[in-house]
Structures are given as structure tokens and as C-alpha cells.
Amino acid sequence: MPTMTRKTTPIFNAKKVSNSTAELTLYAPIEDQESWWYDSVTPKGVMRSLKNLGNVSEITVRINSNGGSVFAGLAIYQYLKDHSATITIKVDGLAASAASIIAMAGDNIVMGTGAMIMVHNPWTYVVGEARELRETADMLDKISESLISVYKERTGKDEAALKQMLDASTWLTGDDAVAKGFADEVDRKTKVSASIKNGIATFNNQRFDLRAFASIPPLPEGDEDDDTLEETTEEQEELSPEGAKGDEETVKDLAELQAKYPDIFKAAVSAGVQQERTRITELNALADAPGAAAIVAVAISEGKSAAEAAIDIVKASKERLTDEGNRRQNDAKNSGIDKVPPDEAPENKDDPEATSQAEADAIVAEYKNLRGGLK
Incomplete structure (x- = not known):
């Protein structure tokens, strides 16, 4: 009987199933640094989880993520590849971008019916002069080579064919993934609910903004109420790991958070302090540029990031050069x-x-x- 359930929140956890088996759930963005709320998958978090699981011989890794940091994805892939346990990857919904790299670490990769894998070229934001832009493009080419080597090892496909797939931002259904070597089997008993509306996709109650990707997967259009509710079957609910269902508990303010969850509050404060120190350190590193000291001082006081300050410095530099060029032109004209x-x-x-x-x-x-x- 279908039931209506609230959208699940990002999940990253690990648990022992028995003395020799364990389960790792990656239902969150792949990021380099842990957030205050531990709602992302990070290399540090995965390493800590694997260590805490102890000496297990089998690990099931469940994935439902639209990816994130390519460097984090490659690091997590390597941690899983290096582990002595047999790794079974289960794609419970979506394994896109960096999450698809992690999926390739499986000794056995299983796709749920309706699940998808997506591969694409790495991309980034950059601000700077022509030399810096060229260096960034060269770096992206190197990263692309690393991704292709991972896919090649798993699929056996030649580099040229894989490069074409990355260039096209390729979406693979379970059957496509098996046919092309990205997965080993499709679990016909495990059904994945999937839909999309206005670039927002939903895989097993998990929402993903796919508008930044170069292509959108061919999914059924979602309902008007897709932002709040999702119809799921009891069988689909069983896909969710422990703790992935149920209504969220709300916390009104920091005082209530500190009272109810002192450990989380302490960790959040510590993370906030560290992030602020890092922000100021990165900003101060920009202060040596000509005319940058005043801009950096304002950025520190206004809570701006180093990237935002760098853009302001570049704009100020362009204005200064324009003014200097106009002044020299006028001087030359007045000299006769x-x-x-x-x-x-x-x-x-x-x-x-x-x-x-x-x-x-x-x-x-x-x-x-x-x-x-x-x-």
C-alpha cells in the first residue's frame, strides 16, 4: 500500500551488521571538509568510520548522492579499494559525478531498478589572468585523466570511449551500467522511485538539484507537491538505512541545541572557530597584493570569503590600471x-x-x- 513520507535529510553513517559485516551509508554530498551538522560525506569521515568498524570481512556501501568534490571522491575511492574487506556497492538511487567514482571501488556493484550512474568531466570556478586560467584548464585535464583511469580499471573500456562519455555527461540506467561495465548486476527486487521537475530530481525521497549538470536524465516528471511529499511503497522504505526515515526533530535556537545536544553544539562551535581562523588566514594571504590591504580589512570585518575578496581586488586593480592609463594619456597630450x-x-x-x-x-x-x- 503506497504511503506518503517526508523527504529524507542527508545521511552519512556506518554500522556493524554482524561481527564480520558492516554497512556504510552515503546519502549525502561528497565534500572535502565536514560541515557543522555532519551532513556530508568526507574522506576524513569515511576513514574514521572504517577504522571504527574494526576488522570486518564484508562491507556494503549504499549510495544515493549527486556527488561533489572530485578530490574527496577520489580519496574515498582509494580508502575503499585499500580496505581488506570485500566491498559491495549498492546504488540505491543516484551515483553521479564524484559519487560514481566512489561506486567504482566495489568488488561487486549492484544497481537498484530505476537507479542511475552519471559520469562527466570535472569543472570548477576560477578568477585570474590568462596564465592562471590556462593553468586551471591544464589541471582539469589532469583530473579528467585520473577519472578516466578509474573508470577504465573497472570497465575495461578504452580511454577514447570513456573520454566521449565524460564529454557528453552520460547518464546510465542499471542495464546501461551493466552493459558498459560500470556495474555487475541489477537487483530487480529493489525498486527505486525516481522523478524530476524543473531540474530537481528525486531518487528514493532524496532531492538533488541537477541544473548545474550539462545534461538532465530522462526521468518521469514529478508531481506539483514534489517539494514536500513523495509517494513510496513499503518495499522502497526498506531501502532506507536505519535512521533515514521519520519526521525531523526541530531545534528552535542555539540555547535549545546546547541543552539537547551538547556534543553537537560543542563540535559546531569548534568547527565555526576553525572555519573563521581559516577564512582570516586566507584573506591575510591576499593583503600583499598592491592596494589589497584596505580591501582585505573590509572583507574581514564584513565576513566575506577569500574568493569574494579576490574578486574585489581584481576589480580594484582593473580600475587602478584604467585610471593610470588615462592619466598618462592626459600627461602625454598636455606635454605637446x-x-x-x-x-x-x-x-x-x-x-x-x-x-x-x-x-x-x-x-x-x-x-x-x-x-x-x-x-
């Missing part, structure tokens, strides 16, 4: 240099040295004239 008679150039136009000397003599003569004939 444009009045130097052209017929004072040497007759021997084929002699560059003579031409330069004549031009210099003409400029000096005009300068003396402006100064009242001083020698």
Missing part, C-alpha cells in the same frame, strides 16, 4: 609631444638607429622650447 613636426625625421628611413635618434632629438627640442629655451 603630438606637436613634434614629422618632417624632422631623417631622410634615411632605412636606418632604424638614425630614425630613433632623430625622434629623440625632436622631442628634446620641443621640451626645451616649452621650458623657455633652457639648455
